[in-house]
Amino acid sequence: xxxxxxxxxxxxxxxxxxxxxxxxxxxxxxxxxxxxxxxxxxxxxxxxxxxxxxxxxxxxxxxxxxxxxxxxxxxxxxxxxxxxxxxxxxxxxxxxxxxxxxxxxxxxxxxxxxxxxxxxxxxxxxxxxxxxxxxxxxxxxxxxxxxxxxxxxxxxxxxxxxxxxxxxxxxxxxxxxxxxxxxxxxxxxxxxxxxxxxxxxxxxxxxxxxxxxxxxxxxxxxxxxxxxxxxxxxxxxxxxxxxxxxxxxxxxxxxxxxxxxxxxxxxxxxxxxxxxxxxx
Amino acid sequence: xxxxxxxxxxxxxxxxxxxxxxxxxxxxxxxxxxxxxxxxxxxxxxxxxxxxxxxxxxxxxxxxxxxxxxxxxxxxxxxxxxxxxxxxxxxxxxxxxxxxxxxxxxxxxxxxxxxxxxxxxxxxxxxxxxxxxxxxxxxxxxxxxxxxxxxxxxxxxxxxxxxxxxxxxxxxxxxxxxxxxxxxxxxxxxxxxxxxxxxxxxxxxxxxxxxxxxxxxxxxxxxxxxxxxxxxxxxxxxxxxxxxxxxxxxxxxxxxxxxxxxxxxxx
Numbered sequence: 395x396x397x398x399x400x401x402x403x404x405x406x407x408x409x410x411x412x413x414x415x416x417x418x419x420x421x422x423x424x425x426x427x428x429x430x431x432x433x434x435x436x437x438x439x440x441x442x443x444x445x446x447x448x449x450x451x452x453x454x455x456x457x458x459x460x461x462x463x464x465x466x467x468x469x470x471x472x473x474x475x476x477x478x479x480x481x482x483x484x485x486x487x488x489x490x491x492x493x494x495x496x497x498x499x500x501x502x503x504x505x506x507x508x509x510x511x512x513x514x515x516x517x518x519x520x521x522x523x524x525x526x527x528x529x530x531x532x533x534x535x536x537x538x539x540x541x542x543x544x545x546x547x548x549x550x551x552x553x554x555x556x557x558x559x560x561x562x563x564x565x566x567x568x569x570x571x572x573x574x575x576x577x578x579x580x581x582x583x584x585x586x587x588x589x590x591x592x593x594x595x596x597x598x599x600x601x602x603x604x605x606x607x608x609x610x611x612x613x614x615x616x617x618x619x620x621x622x623x624x625x626x627x628x629x630x631x632x633x634x635x636x637x638x639x640x641x642x643x644x645x646x647x648x649x650x651x652x653x654x655x656x657x658x659x660x661x662x663x664x665x666x667x668x669x670x671x672x673x674x
Numbered sequence: 675x676x677x678x679x680x681x682x683x684x685x686x687x688x689x690x691x692x693x694x695x696x697x698x699x700x701x702x703x704x705x706x707x708x709x710x711x712x713x714x715x716x717x718x719x720x721x722x723x724x725x726x727x728x729x730x731x732x733x734x735x736x737x738x739x740x741x742x743x744x745x746x747x748x749x750x751x752x753x754x755x756x757x758x759x760x761x762x763x764x765x766x767x768x769x770x771x772x773x774x775x776x777x778x779x780x781x782x783x784x785x786x787x788x789x790x791x792x793x794x795x796x797x798x799x800x801x802x803x804x805x806x807x808x809x810x811x812x813x814x815x816x817x818x819x820x821x822x823x824x825x826x827x828x829x830x831x832x833x834x835x836x837x838x839x840x841x842x843x844x845x846x847x848x849x850x851x852x853x854x855x856x857x858x859x860x861x862x863x864x865x866x867x868x869x870x871x872x873x874x875x876x877x878x879x880x881x882x883x884x885x886x887x888x889x890x891x892x893x894x895x896x897x898x899x900x901x902x903x904x905x906x907x908x909x910x911x912x913x914x915x916x917x918x919x920x921x922x923x924x925x926x927x928x929x930x931x932x933x934x935x936x937x938x939x940x941x
Contacts, residue, residue: 462837481843484842488838496856497933498932
């Protein structure tokens with residue numbers, strides 16, 4: 395894979411650009427290729443889903459972009475600068491699979507945590523936290539401690555915590571995979587609303603095909619051993635996305651395309667081979 | 675906020691107190707009555723086993739008891755305080771520096787396996803018969819549980835929260851004071867509770883050897899003079915102090931730690 399191989403032309407200057415990125419871990423059995431030859435460009439305001447099986451390095455990719463991990467090879471740039479510079483400029487809001495809230499802080503105090511760290515005027519913090527909690531319907535619960543909140547509420551707090559200081563890039567590592575189906579669907583819609591109103595660039599890691607197709611502008615399908623990008627599926631479904639779309643033929647066709655890419659089948663396949671289309 | 679207000683309100687104070695403390699008090703009364711009766715029945719000499727009533731009388735007729743008790747508390751508390759200060763600081767160093775962890779931890783483990791009673795004469799040679807060696811013994815004996823628990827606690831912070839803090843370019847001290855230290859509090863208190871009773875043990879052991887005051891001195895002299903009733907009094911006071919300290923730290927813990935205290939954490 396050459397550098398130009400996957401360089402995309404659609405955006406004049408991508409917000410995030412990865413060129414030939416690889417990560418090699420030393421291990422007892424010799425070096426392990428966690429990621430290899432990753433070329434990816436993400437435009438400003440784009441919603442990109444990283445879809446893949448366990449061990450394909452999709453979470454590693456988020457850690458690379460946010461400079462929590464340095465690549466063994468290749469380059470990562472954000473706004474034309476190294477990822478480390480973007481991290482120092484507080485460009486990244488991170489959301490994890492678990493809410494990872496501080497149990498000794500109330501909902502509002504958890505949202506306030508990053509504001510105490512990044513350069514945010516102290517006098518505006520309270521108002522900012524209150525408006526963020528209002529955005530996700532948690533005004534009544536702002537004084538509650540995490541153990542007094544439901545799983546969905548906690549994840550909402552985690553999401554607005556990652557938006558608190560208005561970072562430009564939201565990095566989400568399977569944020570909804572621990573939630574029940576109803577809550578998950580609700581939070582997916584909430585996230586799309588937030589994304590539309592706050593104009594963020596989102597990198598969303600998931601192993602749920604339907605979720606990736608429903609949320610993203612583009613689904614980057616990854617495969618494992620070694621972790622690499624297998625194919626990219628552009629999701630040209632109209633926005634705003636609604637739950638009804640999940641049953642439409644174009645949606646199901648894209649889900650199938652992504653699933654086939656996951657299985658490593660050729661991209662040209664158009665005839666339905668197996669009745670596996672299950673839109674859940 | 676509303677749930678907290680609900681949690682604070684006790685349901686029925688007198689009734690729940692009775693339910694909690696009634697049964698153990700009844701059991702204690704029965705045991706004491708049987709003990710008293712058996713001593714009277716077999717005419718057991720008081721140097722061998724004093725009756726509860728004799729112990730109670732001795733309790734009221736030992737005016738110096740509170741002086742000895744106060745001194746032992748002072749030694750235990752000073753030793754504990756020194757150990758807590760040094761222990762928590764050392765743990766912070768250990769967590770921040772791999773060199774310190776590797777360099778210091780083996781010695782902490784070794785120090786814990788030295789029987790403290792063997793060190794007492796040495797400290798007496800060096801520091802004499804005053805307060806200093808007792809305070810030192812109390813702090814040495816409490817150092818290990820404080821350091822090990824605090825170190826574990828400082829490492830117990832959710833790795834994802836640490837990732838989050840790094841991703842927003844937080845400084846080491848921000849991470850320490852906003853995440854690691856609060857996350858360690860339940861562990862620190864667990865260590866403090868163990869250390870509190872150990873500090874009493876340390877002070878008393880220190881007083882066994884070369885001392886003319888303190889509860890340890892009282893224990894040794896009453897034993898050698900076969901004043902068994904006084905020995906019982908000393909032991910009861912020590913036991914009460916131990917329980918009192920443990921309860922005190924439990925209460926402090928509930929005051930200091932907000933939100934949910936994770937029950938999976940050590941006790």
